[in-house]
Structures are given as C-alpha cells and as structure tokens.
Amino acid sequence: MVKEADRYTYRVTWSEEDQEYVGLCAEFPSLSWLEKSPEKSLQGIRRLVNESVTDLKRNKEPVPEPISTRPYSGKFVVRVPPEVHRMLVIQAAESGISINRLVSSKLS
Secondary structure (H helix, E strand, O other): OOOHHHHOOEEEEEEOOOOEEEEEEOOOOOOEEEEOOHHHHHHHHHHHHHHHHHHHHHOOOOOOOOHHHOOOOOOOOOOOOHHHHHHHHHHHHHHOOOHHHHHHHHHO
C-alpha cells in the first residue's frame, strides 16, 4: 500500500553552501532536509513530509494535492513578444508543421 506522502514529487540536489545533499519536495517548497548522503537526504525529506501531512490532517488544514495525481488538460497559455511569435510562425511554416507542434517540440 502506497502512503499518501509517497505520491509527492521529491528531488535531491547538492548544496554547495551547506556542503551536504538537500532533499526537497515540490508540493512543500518550505521544507528541506540536509544530509551527508543523497539516500539519507531523500529518507529525511520523505519522513518530514509524512509528518507534515499528518499534522495538517490532525489540525484539519488543507493538504497539498500531489502533482502526480492532478489532472492536466495539456493546454497552457504563454505570452511572448510579437517578434518571437512572428519568428515561430516562420519556423513552423518553413518546417511544414503547426506552430503548436513546433513549440511543443522545443519545450520537450
């Protein structure tokens, strides 16, 4: 059985300032965990998130929804300067594809 806290998005990175690995959780940006090894950093941030979720529930506060379980439409609007828009239209036309396909390929 998967714990709710296991559905969150975790990342471990090196902190040059602290000279340790820092564990992070995208859904809880205010939380972090420092350790000498990346494995212990991940274990620490997962434990901290689990404790935070438990505390939030106990206090009847909203619990962040995991990114992994949120529905996505596949659409989002990006505003760009008119010159960039024009350049993208030209590139798409020259490639024989839609601007949507061109931009999607550049983003991925």
